[in-house]
Amino acid sequence: MPASAAAASLDGPTPTSSKAPTAEGTPAPASDDPVVAEPPPAAGPQPMSSKAPKSEERAEPEPEEATPPPKRSSPPPPTKRRRGWKGGDVPFARHGIGARGGITMIPTWLLKSWFATHTNALCRGGSIGNFAKERGIVQQDGCNYYIGGEYIHRFNRVFDLAASVGYQRLAVPPGLWLTDKEYDASRPESLASADYTEIDMGFIFLEIDAIARVPLVVTKDVEFGIGGGGGLGLGIITGSIHQTSLGAAPTGYTDAGGATAGTCNTPEDFADTRRCTPRYDVSEDGDMIPPDESDLSSPNPALFANCSKTKCNTSDLNAFGYRQRQGGVPPVIPVLNLLVSARLIIKDAVGIAVTGGFQTGFYFGGSLQYFFGAKRKDQVGLTAAKKKPGRVTVERGSRGRF
Secondary structure, eight states, X not given: OOHHHHHHHHHOOOOOOOOOBOTTSOBOOOOSSOOOOOOOOOSSOOOOOOOOOOTTTSOOOOOOOOOOOOOXXXXXXXXXXOTTOOOTTSOEEXXXXXXXXXXXXXXXXXXXXXEXXXXXXXXXXXXXXXXXXXXXXXXXXXXXXXXXXEEEEESSSSEEEEEEEEEEEEEEEEEEEEXXXXXXXXXXXXXXXXXXXXXXXXXXXXXXXXXXXXXXXXXXXXEEEEEEEEEEEEEEEEEEEEEEEOOSSOOEEETTTEEETTOOOSGGGGGOTTTSOXXXXXXXXXXXXXXXXXXXXXXXXXXXXXXXXXXXXXXXXXXXXXXEEOOOXXXXXXXXXXXXXXXXXXXXXXXXXXXXXXXXXXXXXXXXXXXXXXXXXXXXXXXXXXXXXXXXXXXXXXXXXX
């Protein structure tokens, strides 16, 4: 008998283990209950043991790879508005068309630089003030004007580029013009150098102006700005200048009283052509053939032209044979325009501009404008700030989109 069996017999009967083999063949735990035969395992999947492993033996899940947070876009650099700027975020139409017009004049003091006597159109009726008389004006009447059309492109709310075409009238009343070089106050006979001058001219202008206006008021309904600018262009001359010599030993003539001696002694007498009346001068006629007395509107043996206080008969002057068209006028002249302007725009559609300046004479007028096209916001006046170590700098602002 084996030793183990003998030992067991000495201690008493050996209990029979109730431990049945499991499905996996693992012995079941011991028990004092009598052995009970377990039913055979059912076919199909068996439930797994719910016994969890010890905490220290539990498999730790692998840590998931951390997803970096999305990068936050840096805020745009701060903006700074230039001083005096308003309304940069109000959209506006960039295209416009308009009609312009006004009055224009050549100042007497400017003509005085070349002429001892002259005539002018000063838009003030026929009266001549002392200031004008002292500067040689002998006749004053009429008013010159300009009219035209324009296209406006607004690059931004400050800067406009305007292309225009139009007509400007340059006419003055006829009268006796005497150049400053020809007149000698100590020699009354120098008055004979004067010419009866007829100026009926104008020019068609083609011009481009650059205008900057500071927007003082900008709302959705109204915009108002003041500024100025300048432009260049060409003027195509129309009309003519005709001159007829006053004649030797000038004196006066009236149809009723005939010739009147001693009436044309000073330039001031040129204000009345009945006191200083043009008459035929053989030295001025290249053909040296005097007109027939009957060729004159008021026949007279001295061959005086028939004149009123301010005007002489053109047919009589033609009868002299030397009424000449001035040939020194160029067909095209340069046009320089300097201007100041204020403009009111209503509902971003209707503009009213008032403009004055100098362009072959001083002028004052206005224009009515209509704006249209896609509207855009204006970026002029906005500047972007950049931070640098130790200081802050400001970049130059955008000039707006074209």
